[in-house]
Amino acid sequence: MDLDAVRTFVVAADAGQFQEAAAELAVTQQAVSKRIAALERGLDVRLFTRTARGAQLTIDGQAFLPHARELLRVAERAVASVHAARRPxxxxxxxxxxxxxxxxxxxxxxxxxxxxxxxxxxxxxxxxxxxxxxxxxxxxxxxxxxxxxxxxxxxxxxxxxxxxxxxxxxxxxxxxxxxxxxxxxxxxxxxxxxxxxxxxxxxxxxxxxxxxxxxxxxxxxxxxxxxxxxxxxxxxxxxxxxxxxxxxxxxxxxxxxxxxxxxxxxxxxxxxxxxxxxxxxxxxxxxxxxxxxxxxxxxxxxxxxxxxxxx
CATH class of the missing domain: 3.40.190.290 (D-Maltodextrin-Binding Protein; domain 2)
Structure with missing residues (x-):
């Protein structure tokens, strides 16, 4: 699973708008949309619905969000395990x-x-x-x-x-x-x-x-x-x-x-x-x-x- 796409999904879910997610990630709004679309294709579900107020999580998106956060935490721990200054x-x-x-x-x-x-x-x-x-x-x-x-x-x-x-x-x-x-x-x-x-x-x-x-x-x-x-x-x-x-x-x-x-x-x-x-x-x-x-x-x-x- 593409961790950049997962990270983009979490940031977009927290921000509620792809534009704000793009600003936080320092990428274009188009890049955010492409990453989310690729993640949705890989999972074969819709994660967001577009509304006048921005992007809202679907039921599948709500179900995936806690697991996405855990994926990012595991990735951080994996990186820390091979950096001597960051492990016990x-x-x-x-x-x-x-x-x-x-x-x-x-x-x-x-x-x-x-x-x-x-x-x-x-x-x-x-x-x-x-x-x-x-x-x-x-x-x-x-x-x-x-x-x-x-x-x-x-x-x-x-x-x-x-x-x-x-x-x-x-x-x-x-x-x-x-x-x-x-x-x-x-x-x-x-x-x-x-x-x-x-x-x-x-x-x-x-x-x-x-x-x-x-x-x-x-x-x-x-x-x-x-x-x-x-x-x-x-x-x-x-x-x-x-x-x-x-x-x-x-x-x-x-x-x-x-x-x-x-x-x-x-x-x-x-x-x-x-x-x-x-x-x-x-x-x-x-x-x-x-x-x-x-x-x-x-x-x-x-x-x-x-x-x-x-x-």
Whole structure:
């Protein structure tokens, strides 16, 4: 359907006269008449009747008018979707309660004028593919996994080193500790359902286990954070790791403890990934916001795997 003809029809319907429609559209009255006639032929109906007072909508014209308006709105949205400055900035985070989400909440508070779409993509390979296809503008990820370097057209910068904490129930042997060392965790069961082999977070915890002799179990279905918290609270033999900036809420009766891990402190490295040719103006704003508070990369007393990007 010819959108110029549809637009002419809507303007003429609102104006009530072809002459006024022509003036608003900056075309001749003859052009307006030809567009309306072509639209009527395509629809095989009469849209207007001419009267002494101008052009009045027929019953068919009245029926078509709301759909014509919607056609023009859809067209405007379609155009806006491919103009970076007119669409939301689409950013991938690993989980809604993660430290990455906290970074985006801070960005939104600092820049409420920026429209945001926050999404969750499965792993770093999927995130890189979405960045390269234009489905998202940026992603927070730990990069790069062993044997999976980033493509040349993907840029990255380290934006957050998030310390891990031990989460225990009140009956756990370490529940009363103010802090625990990695050596003290040897022999304790750390339960983390949802670790998927082949992902970047699985690679991180595999290296943590290999380096410090820990026992991390990922058995059983992942029913989400609420079920994990319930199980840890009720099972003295289990604990779990969580990021220091993770926002979790649990019932008062759970009595859960968040305990810092030291000597060294394992930190999960979050990097921002984006395509070097991405033109979205809000992406530069996000990068500048994150650069204002750079992380202490590889600070003394911390640990990250050797394969993590050091920038």
């Amino acid at each position: 900035l689409r950013v991938d985070v690993i989980a809604s309660r993660s430290g990455q989400s906290g970074l985006m909440r801070g960005f939104h508070r600092a820049h409420p004028e920026v429209d945001l779409d926050v999404v969750m993509v499965f792993d770093v390979e999927a995130a890189v593919g979405a960045i390269r296809s234009g489905a998202i503008d940026a992603s927070f990820r730990a990069v790069a996994k062993p044997g999976a370097p980033l493509p040349d057209d993907i840029e990255s910068v380290r934006v957050l080193d998030e310390p891990l904490q031990l989460l225990t129930g009140p009956g756990h042997a370490l529940a009363s500790a103010r802090s625990v060392t990695l050596a003290q965790l040897v022999g304790h069961r750390i339960w983390m359902p949802g670790i998927v082999p082949g992902t970047e977070w699985a690679a991180y915890y595999d290296d943590l286990v290999a380096r410090f002799g820990l026992t991390i179990e990922s058995t059983g279905p992942n029913f989400g954070s609420d079920a994990l918290l319930d199980t840890v609270a009720d099972t003295p033999a289990l604990a779990t790791f969580m990021g220091e900036h993770s926002r979790l809420v649990w019932p008062t009766g759970h009595g859960l403890r968040r305990i810092p891990v030291t000597d060294p402190t394992p930190v999960y490295p979050h990097s921002l990934l984006w395509h070097r040719d991405n033109p979205h103006p809000a992406l530069a704003t996000l990068r500048a916001h994150l650069a204002a508070t750079p992380p202490a990369v590889d600070a003394p007393g911390t640990w990250t795997p050797d394969w993590v990007h050091r920038r």
